[in-house]
Amino acid sequence: MLTLAIFGVLLFMLLVDIPIAVAIGLTAVIFFVGQGNANFLMLLPQRMYFGTTGFTLLAIPFFILAGNLMNTGGITQRIFRFARALVGHIAGGLGHVSVVSSMIFSGMSGSAVADAAGLGQIQHKAMVDAGYKPTISAAIVAGASTIGPVIPPSIPFVLYGAITSVSVARLFLAGAVPGLFMGLGMMVAVWLMAKPRGFPKDDRASLREVWVSFTEAFWPLLTPVLIIGGIMSGFFTPTEASVIAALYAGALGFAYRDLTIKALPAILFASLKQTTGLMFIIATANFFGWFTIFQRIPDELITQLTAMGTSQADFLWIVMGVILALGCFLDGNAIFLITLPIFMKICPLFGVDMVNFGVVMTLLIMVGNLTPPVGMCLFAVESFARVGIWQLAFECMPYLLAILAVTILCAFVPGIALWLPNLMMGPG
Template sequence: MELILLFVALFVLLIAGAPVAVALGVSSLLFIMLDGLPNVVVLHNMVNGINSFPLIAVPFFIMAGHLMNSAGITAKIFAFARSAVGWMYGGLGHVNVGASVIFAGMSGAAVADAGGLGNIEIKAMREAGYDTDFSVGITAASSTIGPIIPPSLPLVVYGVIADTSIGQLFAAGLIPGLLMAFSLMVMVAVYAKLRDYPRDERFSMQLFLSTLWSAVLPLFTPIIIVGGILTGIFTPTEAAIAAVAYSLVLGLFVYRTLDRKRILRVSMDTVETTASIMMIVAASSIFAWILTANQVAQMFAESLLIVTDNPTAILLIIMLIVLVVGCFMETLAAITILTPVLLPVAMQIGIDPVHFGIILILNLMIGLLTPPVGLVLYVLAKVSEVPFERCVVATAPFLVPLVTVLLMLMFIPALSMWLPTAIYR
C-alpha cells in the first residue's frame, strides 16, 4: 500500500509542477513516515547518494562547457565544421551535425549544445535561406549526440548508480555517437534533395586550413579528455579538471576573451547547474533506495517473466518504459530511478551493464525531444523565438534516424561493446 502511495504522490507532485527534486524527496519522506522508519534515513541516503568521487566530474564538465561558450570557442568550431562539410548539398545541415559532434567532446550535455551552438547554427541557416522548421529540427536532434559521445554527464551519473566503470561507458559511447551523426547526415541529405537545399560554399583548401588553424587548440579538448581517459592517463574526474584548466588557458592567455567578470558569471552558472543536478541525484537516491529495499526490481522482473520469457520482448518492453518515462521526467532523475529497477532485469536476460547504459541514455535523449518535458525543445524555442508546439512538429521527423540507431544498438551489442572490450577487457 505504501509503495502505491509513493508513486501516486510522486506523479501528483510532478503534475502539479513541483521541481523534480522536491517531488522525489517529498514522496520518499511520505513513504518513510508511513512505514515507520526514522527520518534520519532520508538524510543518510541523500548524503550517500552524492558522496561519490566520480560525481566530482559533474561540475568540472559543466564549467568546461560554459567556459567554451563564454570564450567564443563555439564560433570557431562552427566555422571549422562549415569549411569541412559545408560544400555538401544541404551543407549547413551537415555543419550543424558536425559541430555537435565536436562540441560533444567538450561539454557532454545536450542542453549546453542546444543553448551554445544552437543560437549560431539557427541564425546561420536562416540567413542562408533554410526553412526554420528544418533548422530547429536538425539542431535539436544533433544536440542529443552530446551525452553519448564522451565525456557525458548522464553516463557519469549512470556509472555511479550502476557501479559500472565510467571509462568503459565513455569508450562504449564513441561509436554509437558517430552512428547518430551519420544517420542524421543521411536525413539531411534526403531533405536537401527533396527541398533543393544548396551547398553552403565550394570546398576551399585555403579556407579549411585557415579555420582548422583557428580551431586547432579547441579541437585538442576532446583529444585531451577522451584520449587521456582511454589511455589511462586520467580518471574521468581528473579529465574533467584538465578540461577546465585547458579552457581557462585558451580563454585567458590564447584568445584573451575571458575576463574576471565572465569567469565569475561562468562560475555562478556552474554552481547553479551543479546544485540542481546534485539535488536531483540526492533526492533520487532516497527514492531508489526505497525501490531496492522493497525488492521492486525483483517484482518487476517476475511480472515481466509472467508476460513473456523472450529476452528480445523483455528488452523491447524495458525500452518502451524508458521512452515513456523520458517523455515526462528529467534525464538524471530518470537514470537514478530506473537504473536500480531495470538494470537487474537486463542483466538477468544477459545484457552487459555498459551496453545497457548506452541504450538507456540514448532512449532518454530521445525523450528530451518529446513533450511535455522536452528540455532541448524549450531551450531552442527560446533561442529561435519559435513556439514550443512548432518546435515539437519540426523535430518529429528527426526522431526516425535516432530511433533506428537505438534499435541497431539494442540488437547489435558489438556496436557499443567492441571498443570497451578491446581497451579494458
C-alpha cells in the same frame, strides 16, 4: 499494485508542476508515512548526503564548467567555421554543418543542453541568415545537440557509472560508435529533405579556407584527444579528466582573448546553479532508489517477468517503452536515478551487458530531450529561436526517428557499442 501506486503519485506531482527533486523525495516520504514506517525518515538526510558524495560524481560540475567556458570563450565559433569548410557544400548545407559541429563539440562538453544553448545559437543564426525557415533550423539544432551526451565525454555516462559502478572509461568508449551513427543518421535525414525543402548550401570551400579554419580550431579539436587519451593511458581518471577539460577550456579562452577575468564570476555562478540543481535531484533520487529497494520493487518485477516467460528481447522492448514514456515527463537525469536501481538488478537476469545498457538508456533519454512537454533540448533551443515548442517538436521527428533507429540497433546488436571498449580495454 503498490509499484503502480508509487509511480502514479510521482507522475501526478510532476503533472501539477511540483519540482522534480521535491516530487521524487516527497513520494518516498508519503509512502513511508502511509505504511507506518515514519521512523525510516531519519535516514533521509543520510541517504541524500550519501547520494552526492561519490568520487565519480565530482566529474559533473567540472564538465558543466568546461561546457560553459567553451560557450563563452569563442571556441564554438571556431568549431562551426571548420565544420562549415568541411561539409557546407553538401546538399543540405548548413544542416550538415550543424550536425558535424555538434559531433565535434560533443567531445568537449558532454551535455546536450550546453550544446543546444551555446553552439546552437551560432548554428541557428547562420542557418536563418542563409535562408532556412526558423522552425527547420531550430529542429536541426535541437536534434544535433542530442549527440553531446553520447560521444565521449558524457555527463549521463558519469552519472550512470556512479549509480551502477560500471567503468566510466568503458562507457565513454562505448558511446563513440553509436554517437557517430547518430550523426550520420541525422545527416542522411537532412540530405533527404534538402531538395524537397530547398535547403541552401555553400560553395565548396577552398583548400586555403579548410586549412585556415582547421588551424584556428586545432587546439579545441585536441580536447577529446586529451580527455580520452589521458584516461586510456592511465594518466588520469575520468573524474580527473573533467578537471583537465575545465582548465583546458579556460586556458583556450584566455589564449584566444575571448574570455576575460571579468566574465569568470558569471560563468562560475552559472555552473554552480546548474550543478546544485542537478545534485539536489541526485540527493532526493538516492533516497527514492533506496525506498524502492526497501519495498522490494525490483524483486517483485523480476518475479513477474520470470513468471511471464519474458526473454531478453522482451525485456529490452519493455525498458524502451518505459523510458520513452517517462521521457515525456521527466528530465533524463531523474529517469536514470529513478529507474536504474530497479533495472540494474534485472539486467543480469536476462544477460544484458551493463555497459551496452548504459548506451541504450542514454540514447533513449536523448529521445526524451526532443519530446514535449519536458524536452530539455526543445526548451533550450526555443529560448532563442522562438518558434513554439509543439511546432519545434514536430519538425524534430526525422532526427528523433534517427536516434530511435540507432537505439534499437544498439539494443539488439550490442557489438556496435562494445566493439571499441573491448578493443581498447579488453573484454569486460
